[in-house]
Structures are given as structure tokens and as C-alpha cells.
Amino acid sequence: MSVRNTPPCSPSPGPDAPPRVPVKFSFRTTPEIHFGAGSLAEAPAAVARLGRRCLLVSGRFSLERSGKLAQIEDGLRAQGVALSRYRVDGEPDLVVADEGARVAREGGCDVVLAIGGGSVIDAAKAAAALATNEGAAIDYVEAVGAGKSITRAPLPLVAVPTTAGSGSEVTKNSVLRVPELRVKRSIRSDLMVPRVAIVDPALIATAPRSVAASSGLDALTHLVEAYLSKGAQPMTDVLVVPGITLAYRALGALAEDRATDESHEAMALAALWGGIALANAGLGAVHGLVAPLGGFCGVPHGAGCGCLLPATFATNVAALRARAPAHPALARAHEVADLLLPRDAPDRSPERAADAFRALRDKLGVPPLRGYGVGEADLASIIAGSRAGSMRSNPIELTDDELEGILRRTLDG
Structure with missing residues (x-):
């Protein structure tokens, strides 16, 4: 892939122009990003660096159909990591987030691996946060919830997107449906940024x-x-x-x-x-x-x-x-x-x-x-x-x- 022919971000100033003073800003993102075809293979080792009992969050059947599930499971076992599964079907709502947190707690999970589209990663982010913080998803959802903040570090999350769109692997919020109110709202915290993002274009190529x-x-x-x-x-x-x-x-x-x-x-x-x-x-x-x-x-x-x-x-x-x-x-x-x-x-x-x-x-x-x-x-x-x-x-x-x-x-x- 080449990006050499893309334009610069702004015109070059003349030789006598004073240097531009940058505006005040802050910048945060996922601290560890792996990019490239085949980088899915790096997921088990990344998980093993963060924990020994993993909650694997995925879509309903896509991992099985692609054959990647067996690859991931074998890789986790080779790293000595135990595994619990949680499947997400469609866009996540409050119940999906709460249920994912329950599965993580009951499985004694200390790390989360999310492989899927933005909905899967959002569900995993919410589950990872709720597993370590008291209460239910509605307590933390912006604007319609109880206004609580995430105060305890979520379970560390390794996020592997299978679609090229949401960018959820590098953001701090989880978008959830609130069916009773017919709205979508976020649980949002700097603590919810995934610890590792693994972006494998070979996965994205399989999307319909x-x-x-x-x-x-x-x-x-x-x-x-x-x-x-x-x-x-x-x-x-x-x-x-x-x-x-x-x-x-x-x-x-x-x-x-x-x-x-x-x-x-x-x-x-x-x-x-x-x-x-x-x-x-x-x-x-x-x-x-x-x-x-x-x-x-x-x-x-x-x-x-x-x-x-x-x-x-x-x-x-x-x-x-x-x-x-x-x-x-x-x-x-x-x-x-x-x-x-x-x-x-x-x-x-x-x-x-x-x-x-x-x-x-x-x-x-x-x-x-x-x-x-x-x-x-x-x-x-x-x-x-x-x-x-x-x-x-x-x-x-x-x-x-x-x-x-x-x-x-x-x-x-």
C-alpha cells in the first residue's frame, strides 16, 4: 500500500513566514496498535500478557464459519489462557452489556478479547467496565442513566475489528441501545480505551x-x-x-x-x-x-x-x-x-x-x-x-x- 501521493495536511508556509503556534489540545489513543495482514495471530500472546482467564466476545457465528475461532482457541491454550465465550447478536443494548459482565465475573475472567465489528467491540468494552464496577449499565449511560462514572479500571481489553468502520478499537466509549427510550447512548471513560488494538486487513476483506x-x-x-x-x-x-x-x-x-x-x-x-x-x-x-x-x-x-x-x-x-x-x-x-x-x-x-x-x-x-x-x-x-x-x-x-x-x-x- 502506498500513501505517498496523498496531499500534505496544509500548504507549506513561505520561507519568511513565522512558525505557526499550535492550538491547545490533548491526544489519547490505544497504547498498543498492531496493523497488517496476518496480525490476528498476535492476539493470543497479547491476551496472555494481560491475564490468564479470557472472556472472548464475538458475533454469533462469523468466527466459526471463517475457521478463525479454532485458530484463536488453540493459540490461547498454547499460551496457557483459559477461555469463556460470549456471543453478541446485532447492536448491543443494556441487557447485552450486563450479561457480558456477568459472564466475565462468573468465569473469573481477568482479560477480554473482542473479535468482531463495532457492535461486538462496544459490547466487550461495556462488559469489561461493568465487570469491575458496581451496578448495572443503566447506572453509567450518559444522559438517561444515574450519572455514575467508571472509577475502577475495567478488565484489560484486546480489540480485533473485523470491519473497517467504527474505530471502536481506539475509542473510550461503548454505544448501547436503550430500548425503552428508543435511543442510543454511551458509557464513556478514559479508562475504557482498549489496551491493545489488532487491525488485520485480511479479516476485513471477508466482510460481505x-x-x-x-x-x-x-x-x-x-x-x-x-x-x-x-x-x-x-x-x-x-x-x-x-x-x-x-x-x-x-x-x-x-x-x-x-x-x-x-x-x-x-x-x-x-x-x-x-x-x-x-x-x-x-x-x-x-x-x-x-x-x-x-x-x-x-x-x-x-x-x-x-x-x-x-x-x-x-x-x-x-x-x-x-x-x-x-x-x-x-x-x-x-x-x-x-x-x-x-x-x-x-x-x-x-x-x-x-x-x-x-x-x-x-x-x-x-x-x-x-x-x-x-x-x-x-x-x-x-x-x-x-x-x-x-x-x-x-x-x-x-x-x-x-x-x-x-x-x-x-x-x-
Whole structure:
């Protein structure tokens, strides 16, 4: 894989320009990251360094079907590690988190290994935290729970993603469904960052095309939103700029049925960088809206991001032009267009970049929101539920009318 041809993160200053003083920022991520094809084989040794009784969290059947389960079990036994299993089916909710913690405690587990998509890793993060802290998941969930904080170190977690999207292997939160309230909320703590992340592009290459498309659009959205976010900072900028290029090109290859080992590797790296970026810079209105879309309407997270990204990007640009034309995020939106559009394109504006996002989504076969059962009657509830969390990092505050416009433009196209 090559990233040599990706643009620099910012134009080079002239020889007489004063050095730019960095903004104040902080940066946290998973302390140990292993990347590369075949790196799954490193998981048993990583687990053995952290504990002797492992809770293995996975999806329902994917590990068995792939033959990787036996490989992992044999590797753990060779390292002298005992094993308990916990399977996660679909997006995790409070019950899944509590049950995972119970299995970990009853098994005497002192380390957790999560192998799966973002839902599996989120469930494992919650189980690892709840296994060492008193109470139930609802006590720790933001906004709707009892407001308790994670105070005791969770069981150490080794996270192995099998999709290139969520970036959960390098973030500090676990997103859980609260079915009674029809919302998704997070348990969040710096203590919940996985101890080890193992990103093996060979695992990601086995994902079904529809899963790869929605996951990849999620990762692309992380990168774009983190670049425009109020929390954008130098440490994340150096990742998101080449990451946007890698993700966009890899998704283009997937859309045209010409994905290769190199494009899978590029997508895996872009998703990893997107996770690091969102954890440190924040996101924006796409993720502000997609949370209630998932809670109220059951829209899958990655597909929802892919639906919303074109109209949200265009709406942010229009709002910045109208109300904050000197805002740095507007210049960054032009830079995103430079990353996506051909050098000889007659119009390389951010509006054309929004069109490029929409064309990519359509080529990947992701349907508009109405295809997931969202209708006009849902819009008011979605907007009302969108103001917490990621919306606060959007580069400019969007009005309810602007949010409604995004949703209406995304219902059918």
C-alpha cells in the first residue's frame, strides 16, 4: 500500500513566514496498535500478557464459519489462557452489556478479547467496565442513566475489528441501545480505551459487500467530520487528510467491484485513523442525527452516515458561507473538495464534493432513508433527539430548519 501521493495536511508556509503556534489540545489513543495482514495471530500472546482467564466476545457465528475461532482457541491454550465465550447478536443494548459482565465475573475472567465489528467491540468494552464496577449499565449511560462514572479500571481489553468502520478499537466509549427510550447512548471513560488494538486487513476483506460499504461510509464520515469539527487539532489533521483519500479511493474500488488486498488494507488503515480522530477531535451533525435515527427508526449506523453525509456537508458549507465566511472550517471544506475531485475538474467547489459523496453512496447501493422506513412523521423526533453529543462539535450551529432540510433531502436521494 502506498500513501505517498496523498496531499500534505496544509500548504507549506513561505520561507519568511513565522512558525505557526499550535492550538491547545490533548491526544489519547490505544497504547498498543498492531496493523497488517496476518496480525490476528498476535492476539493470543497479547491476551496472555494481560491475564490468564479470557472472556472472548464475538458475533454469533462469523468466527466459526471463517475457521478463525479454532485458530484463536488453540493459540490461547498454547499460551496457557483459559477461555469463556460470549456471543453478541446485532447492536448491543443494556441487557447485552450486563450479561457480558456477568459472564466475565462468573468465569473469573481477568482479560477480554473482542473479535468482531463495532457492535461486538462496544459490547466487550461495556462488559469489561461493568465487570469491575458496581451496578448495572443503566447506572453509567450518559444522559438517561444515574450519572455514575467508571472509577475502577475495567478488565484489560484486546480489540480485533473485523470491519473497517467504527474505530471502536481506539475509542473510550461503548454505544448501547436503550430500548425503552428508543435511543442510543454511551458509557464513556478514559479508562475504557482498549489496551491493545489488532487491525488485520485480511479479516476485513471477508466482510460481505453491504457490510463493507456501510462500515466504510461510517469511517469516511468520521474522517470528514473530524476535519471540520470544532475540536480539529494538529494531531488528528495529520491522520484525517490522507485518511479521507484512502477511504474514498477504497470505497470507489468496492463500488466498482475491483477491491484488492491493497484497497482492503487502505480501508482498514483509514478506519483506524478515523477512530483515533473522532476520539480526539469530535464529530458533527451527521453523527448528531444518526443517533436518533438509529434509536427511533432502527437505521443501521454506517448506512445512516452514508445517507446523511452529502446533504450535511453541503448544508454546513452553505451555513458557513452565509454566517461565518471566515471560519477555518470553510477553508477545510475546500480542501476536502481538493482531495476528492479530479485536478482538471471545471468546478472543484465543496458543493461538488457533496455531489461526489452522493454519487459514491449510490454506487455502493446504500438506499436513502425512506428505504429504512423513515418518513416525514419521524423528522421532528429525530431533530429533537439530535442536539446532544456529536452535534456540539459541528463547526457551526445548524438551525432546526437546516436539520429538517438535511433529512428531507436524504429521505429519497
